[in-house]
Amino acid sequence: MTISTKQLLHFLPIEEGVRNAILSQYDAMTPSQQWEVSKTCKLMYRELFKSAIDVELQKAIDPQNENAILSNDLYQEIEKKVHQDFMGKIERSEQVTGLDEVRQKLQSYMKAP
Numbered sequence: 317m318t319i320s321t322k323q324l325l326h327f328l329p330i331e332e333g334v335r336n337a338i339l340s341q342y343d344a345m346t347p348s349q350q351w352e353v354s355k356t357c358k359l360m361y362r363e364l365f366k367s368a369i370d371v372e373l374q375k376a377i378d379p380q381n382e383n384a385i386l387s388n389d390l391y392q393e394i395e396k397k398v399h400q401d402f403m404g405k406i407e408r409s410e411q412v413t414g415l416d417e418v419r420q421k422l423q424s425y426m427k428a429p
Contacts, residue, residue, distance in 0.1 A: 319361075319406060321342070321350070321353060321354040321357050322339060322342065323337060323406055323409075324354075324357040324358070324360075324361055324406075325339055325342075325353075325357060325405075326339075327361075327402075327405060327406045327409050328357060328360050328361065329364070330360075338353060342416065348429055365398060365399075365402065368398045368402070368407045369391075369395055369398050370400070372394045372398060373390070373391070373394055376390060376394065387397065
């Protein structure tokens with residue numbers, strides 16, 4: 317699944333006002349500006365992804381975790397789990413965003429004379 321910049325903007329932990337400002341202006345931005353936004357979002361995503369993997373690795377190797385199953389493929393398993401989790405969250409945020417857009421359009425129709 318290819319993730320668009322707009323999808324990343326909805327997914328990443330960005331202050332809502334900043335997110336909305338960028339999203340509202342994104343299509344009118346120059347290609348250079350869009351590239352900068354995209355690059356920044358990808359860097360943020362990578363850091364968030366790495367952090368999530370680190371957290372899961374720490375949980376897996378915690379000596380207090382009696383259910384820990386250490387294997388040669390532990391890192392790959394965790395990476396796959398985090399990737400699936402992120403993809404699910406991106407899909408859900410996209411669905412919620414779609415519903416919000418429909419709701420806003422309906423509200424604007426109701427306000428129109």
